[in-house]
Amino acid sequence: DAGITQSPRYKITETGRQVTLMCHQTWSHSYMFWYRQDLGHGLRLIYYSAAADITDKGEVPDGYVVSRSKTENFPLTLESATRSQTSVYFCASRGWDTEAFFGQGTRLTVV
Amino acid sequence: AQKVTQAQTEISVVEKEDVTLDCVYETRDTTYYLFWYKQPPSGELVFLIRRNSFDEQNEISGRYSWNFQKSTSSFNFTITASQVVDSAVYFCALSARPSGAGSYQLTFGKGTKLSVIP
Numbered sequence A: 001d002a003g004i005t006q007s008p009r010y011k012i013t014e015t016g017r018q019v020t021l022m023c024h025q026t027w028s029h030s031y032m033f034w035y036r037q038d039l040g041h042g043l044r045l046i047y048y049s050a051a052a053d054i055t056d057k058g059e060v061p062d063g064y065v066v067s068r069s070k071t072e073n074f075p076l077t078l079e080s081a082t083r084s085q086t087s088v089y090f091c092a093s094r095g096w097d098t099e100a101f102f103g104q105g106t107r108l109t110v111v
Numbered sequence B: 001a002q003k004v005t006q007a008q009t010e011i012s013v014v015e016k017e018d019v020t021l022d023c024v025y026e027t028r029d030t031t032y033y034l035f036w037y038k039q040p041p042s043g044e045l046v047f048l049i050r051r052n053s054f055d056e057q058n059e060i061s062g063r064y065s066w067n068f069q070k071s072t073s074s075f076n077f078t079i080t081a082s083q084v085v086d087s088a089v090y091f092c093a094l095s096a097r098p099s100g101a102g103s104y105q106l107t108f109g110k111g112t113k114l115s116v117i118p
Helices: none
Strands: A004-007 A010-013 A019-025 A031-038 A042-051 A054-057 A064-066 A076-078 A087-094 A100-102 A106-110 B003-005 B010-014 B019-021 B024-026 B033-039 B046-052 B059-061 B064-069 B074-079 B088-096 B105-108 B112-117
Touching: A004 A087, A010 A019, A019 A031, A019 A087, A019 A106, A031 B105, A042 A064, A042 B105, B003 B088, B003 B105, B010 B019, B019 B112, B024 B074, B033 B074, B046 B059, B046 B064, B046 B074, B074 B088
Parallel strands: A010 A106, B010 B112
Antiparallel strands: A004 A019, A019 A076, A031 A042, A031 A087, A042 A054, A064 A076, A087 A100, A087 A106, B003 B024, B019 B074, B033 B046, B033 B088, B059 B064, B064 B074, B088 B105, B088 B112
8 A cells, every 4th residue: 555654653662772663655755754743842853864865864863863775764763762752753755746744653652 | 944933822713713823934945835734633644735935826725725925934724614623733834945955854833723612
């Protein structure tokens, strides 16, 4: 099925652990984005990518790492999870002249 | 840098009232895109409209209308005859290049929570 999918949908992890959130899109969109959503802050951009092997920092990149070796995948890694990274994470993709399409979100809890 | 400001954090209206959600943006880029998204209580993000910087025509889609004014850097959203199903958080977003060149970032405002009371 065409679309953008995130996995897992829910994740509980412990402080200090590494965790990777996956994002996969089937449209071959050039642009991909990671956001976190917290009450009172709306959607804050963590990292984005204009193409494979091109990534840029967004507003809140600290503590996160991304890679984009293939156009369709854009994983987000929390190198050493902290409680402040408890959030809902959204991945999005966008073509040159399209709207952004969002995944269903991943609810991450760091305990 | 680029920025989207949605000054209204929360709005409550009675059903059938009209309501306007404000959006003001800042960018140095001359080619940019503006969007509105709806996030209902179920949590998904639903696309409503996209506008590019060269198209200042206002748009109407059913009960929804959008007013894009470059002179005031605003892209406001009006819901006419609001309904309970319109209750959601609405986000305005801007796609532009932070330094006028390079990759297009996609920046969201903090959202406006709309509650429509029956």
